[in-house]
Amino acid sequence: MTKNVRVRFAPSPTGPLHIGGVRTALFNYLFAKKHNGTFILRIEDTDQNRYVEGAEQYIIDALNWCNMPFDEGPNKNEKFGPYRQSERKHLYKKYADELIASGNAYYAFDTAEALDFHRKDHEAKGKTFIYNWHNRLKLSNSLSLSAEEVKAKIEAGDDYVIRFKSPQDKTLHLKDIIRGDIKIDTNILDDKVLFKSDGMPTYHLANIVDDHLMEISHVIRGEEWLPSLALHYQLYKAFGWQTPEFAHLPLILKPTGKGKLSKRDGDKLGFPVFPLQWTDPKTNEISRGYKEDGYFPEAMVNFLAFLGWNPGTEQEIFSLNELIEAFDLKKVNKSGARFDPDKTKWFNHHYMQEQSNDGLAELFLPIINEKLNVVQSESEESHLEISRQAQNNNHIDVNYVAMVIGLIKERATFVSDFWALSHFFFRAPTAYDEKASKKAFKDGTKAILEEVITIVNNIEDFTVENLQTEIKGWITNSEIGFGSVMMPLRLALVGALQGPDVFDIIFMVGKAETLKRIENVISTL
Structure with a gap:
C-alpha cells in the first residue's frame, strides 16, 4: 500500500460504547497497525441534545482496556486538532x-x-x-x-x-x-x-470536512452508514477532493442470527454488550461490562476480531500482534456475524489458562477476604477452621493462593469461578453433601478413616509424593477398594465429592488441618 494510511474511529458520546463500536475501532486499529499507519479518535458530538456526561472518557478507557490506544485524538498528538466536532x-x-x-x-x-x-x-x-x-x-x-x-x-x-x-x-x-x-x-x-x-x-x-482536513485515507465503519455512502461520495466530488477508500463492516447479529445485537439481548440472555461497566448519570442504572464480568481484554479482542472477519485458516487463537499481521479487509464478510455468548466464554477460558498464577492470585485475594469475612460475621460462635495458610481473615499468603489456582484454573472460565472450585482450601467444610455422604460412608468407613489418620500423622516428610506412596501402598496391601478410602477422605476434606487430587488438597491444607477434618467427618457422620 503506497498511500499514508490514516484511519479514524469516530463515535458519538451519547452513552456507553457498544461492542459493535469496539469491533469497528478494532478493525480500524488492526488496519492502521498492519500498514504502519495512524489510528485516530475523533469525538462526533454535533448533536448536543444527546451528549452524555462521562461518555467520552468511557470511550477512551474502553480503548485503553482493549490495548488499542489511539495515536491522535483529544489531548494527544493534536496534529489536526481539535478532535471534538463541537470545538x-x-x-x-x-x-x-x-x-x-x-x-x-x-x-x-x-x-x-x-x-x-x-x-x-x-x-x-x-x-x-x-x-x-x-x-x-x-x-x-x-x-x-x-x-x-x-x-x-x-x-x-x-x-x-x-x-x-x-x-x-x-x-x-x-x-x-x-x-x-x-x-x-x-x-x-x-x-x-x-x-x-x-x-x-x-x-x-x-x-466529510473532518475526514478531508485530517487526511483520512480509509473510512472503515459499520454497515448502518452504507445508505449514506452516495451522499458522502457526492460531497467529496462537489468539493473537488480526493475520495478516501470505504469499507462497510457487517452487522453484529443477535445469538439467534436474526436482527442487530442490542442491550436488551444481553440483559435477556445474561451477557454484557459493553466493554466496561456503565452507570447512567441520569437514572443511575448500571449496565454490565466485559471487564467487570471477568473477561480478559485479550479474549474480548480475539472474539470480536472473528465477528465478521476470518483469516481463512483453522487458527482461532490470535494475540493482538498476530491479528495485526493477519488482518485483511478483503477477508471481512458482507453478511452479518452472529454473536455467540458461549464462544466468548471459550476464548476467555483459553486466556485464563495463559495468565500467570501470581497475577490471578492478586485478582482472587479480594474475593477470598470478602468470603471469609462474611462467614465470620454470620456467627461469632462459629467453630470454622481456617487453613494454616490463612494467618487471619485479612491476610492470606498470596503464594499459597497462587498454588491453589494452579490446581483449579483448568476448570475455571472466570476469576469469579475460583471460590466455588477452591473454598475448601481456605476453610473447613461445615456440612457434607447428603447424596455424597450416603455414597461414601458405609459400614467400616469409620475404621478406615481412623487408619488414614494414623498414616497421615506418621508421615514426617510431608510431601504429595510421600502421601501417595503411604496411603496407596496401605490400600493395596490391605486389599481395600480405592473408592472405599478416597471417597470418604475427599468428603472429609471438601464436603463433597469434587475438587482436584486428594493428595494435593491434603498437602495444601497441611497435616494438622487434614487430621481435624477427618476427625470432624467421623464425629458428624
Whole structure:
C-alpha cells in the first residue's frame, strides 16, 4: 500500500460504547497497525441534545482496556486538532457556503409544520414524501425563491437549513473494499440537510470536512452508514477532493442470527454488550461490562476480531500482534456475524489458562477476604477452621493462593469461578453433601478413616509424593477398594465429592488441618 494510511474511529458520546463500536475501532486499529499507519479518535458530538456526561472518557478507557490506544485524538498528538466536532463548528459554515456558491447546495426555509403537512399529504395519497429534485421547486428554498427573497429572509433572521442538491437522472458508481462495486440511481436520493438551523453541521457535512482536513485515507465503519455512502461520495466530488477508500463492516447479529445485537439481548440472555461497566448519570442504572464480568481484554479482542472477519485458516487463537499481521479487509464478510455468548466464554477460558498464577492470585485475594469475612460475621460462635495458610481473615499468603489456582484454573472460565472450585482450601467444610455422604460412608468407613489418620500423622516428610506412596501402598496391601478410602477422605476434606487430587488438597491444607477434618467427618457422620 503506497498511500499514508490514516484511519479514524469516530463515535458519538451519547452513552456507553457498544461492542459493535469496539469491533469497528478494532478493525480500524488492526488496519492502521498492519500498514504502519495512524489510528485516530475523533469525538462526533454535533448533536448536543444527546451528549452524555462521562461518555467520552468511557470511550477512551474502553480503548485503553482493549490495548488499542489511539495515536491522535483529544489531548494527544493534536496534529489536526481539535478532535471534538463541537470545538470545530467554526469550520463547517465556510464549507457549507462553498457548496452553495458552487450550486451544490441551497438554503431551505421550510418550517417543521409545512414539512409535516407535505408528509401527511403524501401518505394520504399512498406516497412517500422525499425532499429532492421532483418537488424542491415547489417548496420554500433558494431554488424556488428569488435572490431578493432569500436575502430578505436571512436578514430577517428566519430559520433555515442548508440542503445538498442531489442530481437528477444520474447513476453513481461507488466502490467498497468489502462489498465491491455499488450502483446508485440518484433519483431515489433525498436532499439531505448539511447544516442545521441551530448553527451546527449535520454528521454528513462535518464527517466529510473532518475526514478531508485530517487526511483520512480509509473510512472503515459499520454497515448502518452504507445508505449514506452516495451522499458522502457526492460531497467529496462537489468539493473537488480526493475520495478516501470505504469499507462497510457487517452487522453484529443477535445469538439467534436474526436482527442487530442490542442491550436488551444481553440483559435477556445474561451477557454484557459493553466493554466496561456503565452507570447512567441520569437514572443511575448500571449496565454490565466485559471487564467487570471477568473477561480478559485479550479474549474480548480475539472474539470480536472473528465477528465478521476470518483469516481463512483453522487458527482461532490470535494475540493482538498476530491479528495485526493477519488482518485483511478483503477477508471481512458482507453478511452479518452472529454473536455467540458461549464462544466468548471459550476464548476467555483459553486466556485464563495463559495468565500467570501470581497475577490471578492478586485478582482472587479480594474475593477470598470478602468470603471469609462474611462467614465470620454470620456467627461469632462459629467453630470454622481456617487453613494454616490463612494467618487471619485479612491476610492470606498470596503464594499459597497462587498454588491453589494452579490446581483449579483448568476448570475455571472466570476469576469469579475460583471460590466455588477452591473454598475448601481456605476453610473447613461445615456440612457434607447428603447424596455424597450416603455414597461414601458405609459400614467400616469409620475404621478406615481412623487408619488414614494414623498414616497421615506418621508421615514426617510431608510431601504429595510421600502421601501417595503411604496411603496407596496401605490400600493395596490391605486389599481395600480405592473408592472405599478416597471417597470418604475427599468428603472429609471438601464436603463433597469434587475438587482436584486428594493428595494435593491434603498437602495444601497441611497435616494438622487434614487430621481435624477427618476427625470432624467421623464425629458428624
